Amino acid sequence: MYYKQYGNTDMKVSAIGMGCMRYDEEDVKAGRLDKCAEVALYAADQGINYFDTAPFYCDDKSETITGLALSQLKRDQFYVSSKANLGTTGDVIDEDAFRRRLETTLTRLKVDYLDVYHLWCMLSLESYEKQRDALYGFFEKVRGEGLVRNIAVSSHMPGNELEQVIAEDKFRGMLIGYNALNYRFRQKGIETAWDKGMGVVAMNPLGGGVIPSHPELFTYLADKSGMTVPQAALRFVASHREITVALAGITKPEHVDDAVKSVENLKELPAAELLPLYDNIGTSLNDLCTGCGYCEGCPVDIPIPKFMDAYNQKLFGDSITSRLKNHWGIPQMQAADCIACGECESKCTQHLPIIARLAEIASL
Ligand code: SF4
Ligand code: SF4
Known part of the structure; x- marks a missing residue:
């Protein structure tokens, strides 16, 4: 596994993280949570040490499943992140509701603190400002109490809007969708985050399944590497110097193996050098x-x-x-x-x- 520094923190995280929103649906429905947890443990065995979860994922079972797995590891063997916004506090601006949410998350994950807590799912600057004004003070308070080590933001905003959020200096990291389809949307954002010393976690590296379901359009990503298109798409994201962790959605052990292979002998490049290598070769796009x-x-x-x-x-x-x-x-x-x-x-x-x-x- 290839490891990177998460911004200006002491966290040395795996270049591939486990996106804990894809536990096997049938197992979740049938209550086979231990079986789902085995996949997360397999990921940890293969060197993945960053686990990203949230309330509501997998029928609201993701945090519980992830906790079943992580509780079998020593606390210094992994980093875990979760998320909160007004949607998770019943749409009320209330410190008790925020704390109840966080306590539920900690209990489910069986940990005393989160490594990263995200202000979750900011779709636009307007929604970001509303949620920041409502909740950021609570985030700071629980960080002061040691329940959360780092505050981050998760967003679907384009790069220029992300720049404005980053300029506020409120976050140690950010979680954004980034892949071979949308990289132009977010490039400014990841470069500004790098300059600020923030960790950047990329979700959705396979374009919401678009890339694996249309591999013929993306063969140029794999070139002569011998990788499959999905592996090459993950590697494309992980190769950015500015991106700390590429989150792979993992359901089965084979997905772990695929993801781990994608960062074998990884070479990082600044986005400004990496992206011109791809800009003009996806002619079918x-x-x-x-x-x-x-x-x-x-x-x-x-x-x-x-x-x-x-x-x-x-x-x-x-x-x-x-x-x-x-x-x-x-x-x-x-x-x-x-x-x-x-x-x-x-x-x-x-x-x-x-x-x-x-x-x-x-x-x-
Ligand atoms: S043509 Fe383009 S810029 Fe003009 S109104 Fe329509 S979307 Fe806006
Ligand atoms: S490709 Fe065209 S439509 Fe799309 S963001 Fe660029 S300028 Fe706008």
Whole structure:
């Protein structure tokens, strides 16, 4: 296993982390939690020492399963993170509700403290500011009491918005979606985080399953490495100097083996050197929005990169509607606000027909 320093902390974490949201569904439903825990223990045996969980994952059993596994290890053999936001405190700004949530998490994980506690799932600057104002003070308090060692933020914001969050100097780390599909969205964010000495954990390194389900589009990631496309996609993420941990969603021991292989003899490079190696070789991806953000500044405030990212899903045969609703949390009908001024199309680096795509989305 390859290990990296988590920002300006004393944590030396595995370049592959276990994303604890993919325990086997049938085993979870049938209550075979010990069997699920065996997979996490296997991951630990193979050198993975970073475990990322949260309330609600796996029918709200992920923290419990992860705790069953981690309680069989010494506390200095692993790092564990979980998450909280207003959704986990019953939508109330209340210190007792926050503490109850944290205590439940600690009890389920069978630990006295969390290594990382995330302010969870910030979809936009607006939602971030609301949750920060409501909860950040509670996070600081429990850190002062030793219940949480590091406060981090988990976000789906594009890179330029992440920069603003990072500039506030409130977090030791961040958790973001990062993969071969959306790296342009987040590049600025990871570079700024690196400059600030933050740890960066990348979730969704396989593009929500898009990459493994369309391997023919991503063979260029594997090149002559002898790796499978999913392994190469994980390695792509882990190769960034700015990314500390690539979280692999793991259901079976084979997924652990795959993930571990992906970082064999890993060589890290700064994003500024790594990404040009990939920018122009994915020729089959010409119709895709790369998330570069050059089109921003719409006079009627349409978040164009988010809509175009959702349109990418259509090109992969997936659902635009579900992407907008579940990933970005924006109303589909906002696409109808477009006044066809053409400003964005003149700036689009991919020369995409943005106006027509928005009209199509609005008509769905
Ligand atoms: S064409 Fe539509 S989406 Fe593009 S900038 Fe103008 S109003 Fe915004
Ligand atoms: S400029 Fe084009 S490719 Fe870049 S984010 Fe906007 S729509 Fe996507």
